[in-house]
Amino acid sequence: MRAVRAAETAPTLHPWLVHAKELRVRAGRHLAVDGLDLTLTAGVHGVLGPNGAGKTTLMRALSTVVKPASGSLTLLGAQVDGRAGLREVRRKLGYLPQQFGFYPRFTVREFVAYLAWLKEIPKTAIPDAVQRAIDRVGLTTKADAKMKTLSGGMLRRAGIAQAIVNDPELLLLDEPTVGLDPEQRLDFRDLLRDLGADSCVTVSTHLVEDVVAACTDVILMNEGRLLFQGTPDDLIARGGQGDQGDSPAERGYSALLRQHRGNA
Numbered sequence: 469m470r471a472v473r474a475a476e477t478a479p480t481l482h483p484w485l486v487h488a489k490e491l492r493v494r495a496g497r498h499l500a501v502d503g504l505d506l507t508l509t510a511g512v513h514g515v516l517g518p519n520g521a522g523k524t525t526l527m528r529a530l531s532t533v534v535k536p537a538s539g540s541l542t543l544l545g546a547q548v549d550g551r552a553g554l555r556e557v558r559r560k561l562g563y564l565p566q567q568f569g570f571y572p573r574f575t576v577r578e579f580v581a582y583l584a585w586l587k588e589i590p591k592t593a594i595p596d597a598v599q600r601a602i603d604r605v606g607l608t609t610k611a612d613a614k615m616k617t618l619s620g621g622m623l624r625r626a627g628i629a630q631a632i633v634n635d636p637e638l639l640l641l642d643e644p645t646v647g648l649d650p651e652q653r654l655d656f657r658d659l660l661r662d663l664g665a666d667s668c669v670t671v672s673t674h675l676v677e678d679v680v681a682a683c684t685d686v687i688l689m690n691e692g693r694l695l696f697q698g699t700p701d702d703l704i705a706r707g708g709q710g711d712q713g714d715s716p717a718e719r720g721y722s723a724l725l726r727q728h729r730g731n732a
């Protein structure tokens with residue numbers, strides 16, 4: 469019998485929950501993510517960048533919806549290379565796509581329960597998990613309303629509920645605040661902080677102020693690459709009086725893009 473080394477039975481330690489190296493991902497024929505290096509741990513990571521920067525394509529790769537064209541991507545310790553073995557990672561993922569499909573006749577509860585079933589949550593645990601997710605996004609009174617009767621902002625919240633129903637270790641939210649009213653946006657910031665306390669939450673948005681208020685980490689993408697990664701304070705420190713923007717963070721954002729374009 470072969471001797472088993474201690475290293476073979478030790479738990480796998482992966483300091484990064486997401487680790488991308490020289491990552492390239494196609495959107496159609498276009499290389500929308502083009503040589504991205506990124507490491508993420510627990511916390512709330514806000515992904516900013518101009519239209520077409522590759523944010524959605526990155527989120528699709530992190531959610532395992534599209535497979536990388538090249539480079540390496542490790543999610544929750546598992547190498548994503550297009551082959552088998554993704555089932556375990558997918559059970560621990562939550563993903564709100566920019567546009568998501570649903571059966572319009574489903575109630576919110578049925579929609580979230582369906583996703584809970586897909587995530588392989590044990591049958592007996594589903595009703596409580598669904599109720600908790602619906603409560604956390606503030607849709608308690610709409611739990612038994614049909615999806616087709618919801619407003620845009622409510623639909624978005626139902627989408628967030630399905631993404632968090634399995635208490636994911638890696639949560640990916642693509643433009644989650646679109647359509648939310650100001651009060652709901654403030655509630656959502658609280659939810660983000662709560663979720664990021666012990667999991668890795670990645671939020672793509674155009675709202676620099678949401679990132680500053682609710683994120684531990686800012687990621688700025690441009691043309692498929694990482695331009696900047698730092699704290700909201702680091703972003704603010706990059707801006708000057710002459711830079712475009714209505715707030716210190718927006719000025720920091722503009723300054724980083726301007727400097728990059730100047731150097732390109």
Ligand SMILES: Nc1ncnc2c1ncn2[C@@H]1O[C@H](COP(=O)(O)OP(=O)(O)OP(=O)(O)O)[C@@H](O)[C@H]1O
Binds near residue numbers: 495517520521523524
């Ligand atoms: N199906 C496709 N075929 C060809 N090009 C595509 C396709 N989808 C996206 N692209 C291109 O890939 C690039 C990145 O798109 P992506 O949607 O990832 O950017 P984004 O940062 O999310 O943009 P936005 O802020 O507008 O949502 C863009 O130049 C876009 O035109």
